[in-house]
Amino acid sequence: MIHDLKILPEFYVPVVTGIKTFEIRKDDRCFEVGDFIKLREWTEGEGYSGNSVEGVITYITNYNQQPGYVVFSFEITKREFNINYKN
Numbered sequence: 001m002i003h004d005l006k007i008l009p010e011f012y013v014p015v016v017t018g019i020k021t022f023e024i025r026k027d028d029r030c031f032e033v034g035d036f037i038k039l040r041e042w043t044e045g046e047g048y049s050g051n052s053v054e055g056v057i058t059y060i061t062n063y064n065q066q067p068g069y070v071v072f073s074f075e076i077t078k079r080e081f082n083i084n085y086k087n
């Protein structure tokens with residue numbers, strides 16, 4: 001399964017630099033270990049930036065989360081950057 005997900009710039013930058021290796025998400029997609037994710041940088045005003053990170057889910061837990069939410073860790077497998085990106 002491949003999950004195409006939006007991610008805000010404030011969370012995207014730590015992901016792409018390797019500082020943040022997890023996501024907390026509503027479990028409305030039945031995430032499973034081994035699933036692939038594509039995190040696409042997005043903002044309300046500008047939409048998608050063209051920057052994205054792809055990875056594979058390596059661990060999932062709902063421990064101490066709000067009902068219906070999970071935390072999953074992932075390993076990055078690919079990075080794509082918009083050459084016109086302004087940060």
